[in-house]
Amino acid sequence: MRIGIAALVLAYVLSQFYRAFLAVLSPVLKAEIGATAEDLASASGLWFLAFALMQIPVGIALDRIGPRITSAGLLAVGGLGAAIFATATGPGAINLAMVLIGMGCAPVLMAAYYIFARTFSPAVFGTLAGVVIGIGSLGNLAASLPLSLAVEAIGWRGAMWGLCGLTLITAAALWLLVRDPARVQHTSKGSIFDLLRMPALWPILIMMAACYAPSAGLRGLWVGPYFADVFQADATRIGMVTLIMGLAMVAGNFAYGPLDRLLGTRKWLIFGGNALGVACLLGLYTHPATPGPLPIALLAGVGFFGASFPMVMAHGRAFLPPHLVGRGVTLINLFGIGAAGIMQMLTGRLHHALTPSATAINSAPPSTPYAALFAFYAALLTLGLLVYLVSKDRTD
Numbered sequence: 001m002r003i004g005i006a007a008l009v010l011a012y013v014l015s016q017f018y019r020a021f022l023a024v025l026s027p028v029l030k031a032e033i034g035a036t037a038e039d040l041a042s043a044s045g046l047w048f049l050a051f052a053l054m055q056i057p058v059g060i061a062l063d064r065i066g067p068r069i070t071s072a073g074l075l076a077v078g079g080l081g082a083a084i085f086a087t088a089t090g091p092g093a094i095n096l097a098m099v100l101i102g103m104g105c106a107p108v109l110m111a112a113y114y115i116f117a118r119t120f121s122p123a124v125f126g127t128l129a130g131v132v133i134g135i136g137s138l139g140n141l142a143a144s145l146p147l148s149l150a151v152e153a154i155g156w157r158g159a160m161w162g163l164c165g166l167t168l169i170t171a172a173a174l175w176l177l178v179r180d181p182a183r184v185q186h187t188s189k190g191s192i193f194d195l196l197r198m199p200a201l202w203p204i205l206i207m208m209a210a211c212y213a214p215s216a217g218l219r220g221l222w223v224g225p226y227f228a229d230v231f232q233a234d235a236t237r238i239g240m241v242t243l244i245m246g247l248a249m250v251a252g253n254f255a256y257g258p259l260d261r262l263l264g265t266r267k268w269l270i271f272g273g274n275a276l277g278v279a280c281l282l283g284l285y286t287h288p289a290t291p292g293p294l295p296i297a298l299l300a301g302v303g304f305f306g307a308s309f310p311m312v313m314a315h316g317r318a319f320l321p322p323h324l325v326g327r328g329v330t331l332i333n334l335f336g337i338g339a340a341g342i343m344q345m346l347t348g349r350l351h352h353a354l355t356p357s358a359t360a361i362n363s364a365p366p367s368t369p370y371a372a373l374f375a376f377y378a379a380l381l382t383l384g385l386l387v388y389l390v391s392k393d394r395t396d
Helices: 002-018 022-033 037-053 055-064 067-086 091-105 108-119 122-136 138-142 145-177 192-196 199-231 235-263 267-286 294-305 309-317 322-354 368-388
Strands: none
Touching: 002 067, 002 091, 002 108, 002 122, 002 138, 002 145, 022 037, 022 091, 022 145, 022 199, 022 235, 037 055, 037 091, 037 199, 037 322, 055 067, 055 108, 055 322, 067 091, 067 108, 067 145, 108 122, 108 309, 108 322, 122 138, 122 235, 122 309, 138 145, 138 235, 145 235, 192 322, 199 235, 199 267, 199 294, 199 309, 199 322, 199 368, 235 267, 235 294, 235 309, 267 294, 267 309, 267 368, 309 322, 322 368
16 A cells, blocks of 8 residues: 555656646747747646546546556556647647646546545544645656756757656556555445535635645746746746745645644634735735845745645545545545636736737836736635635544
């Protein structure tokens, strides 16, 4: 079981990489195949939406056939997507590739969470969930400076072919090493509609939709264009900034994990952390063009305080009946990933609408569209916090 979990963690490293690597590739994809920031925002959004839409069938598959076949089979589809990306000649192929990669990454984290929920004490679920994301966030780090160095050394196509091979090898490892927990015997099969009829879950679902999108959107896409347009940063500097934000996200995942047991609350831990995330977003909104360390520090704050995903998952997990754990954790994941995908597309349109024209005489400064993005994410997270106030606290 442990070696199987290790294989799932490796697969999740790839999942974290794929949701974040476009920020570093944005300059070279624009130069070589004409993919604009708006094109890449759509492609990133399609990754998240494909990932989210797969959560319902993934949840059913986890409960019915187990994590082994579910995770290995779909990750192989992700390898196909990486191959298509490596041969892309325009934004359309990038979109198709990101859809397939999103489908492939969809089951790996939930497969690990399913095993945790079925084989470990509920009291340590939040900590284990945080550890997996913390280790998996090495993929987030790899999609920063190391990726930019790889692109310089072997080109972006060579880097993508390498990722294709690694993805297929990891899929084979899942097939060989993951072991399915014993099935739950229950007189009622249950369905996702049973979960949606639980009032206690709804504030948690809304919070998940709001809390994940800002850090995922900024780290996964907008950091690159922001520093390129506003501060004229090159690929190496963008790689450094994304590395710093990624490290902050890793630290945040490990920090959130044990705090619910130390503080005796999940609700107020999640609420307080994300309130500080709003403060960082507002700082970026009010100082979008300030040079120096301030924007980097604020983005790191968004990453650190926005790493509440595993704790929100643990809060929701506490309300799930045993025979619906697979469908339950994937439903919560759907709200987080699905909202992030929708927000990527919406922010892409917002960015396009507010980007200064190159021919305009009195055009707005280049920081204008990015200030609007920061304000948008701050408003989204604030609304989520207001809904989350009515949630019921529960620890295991």
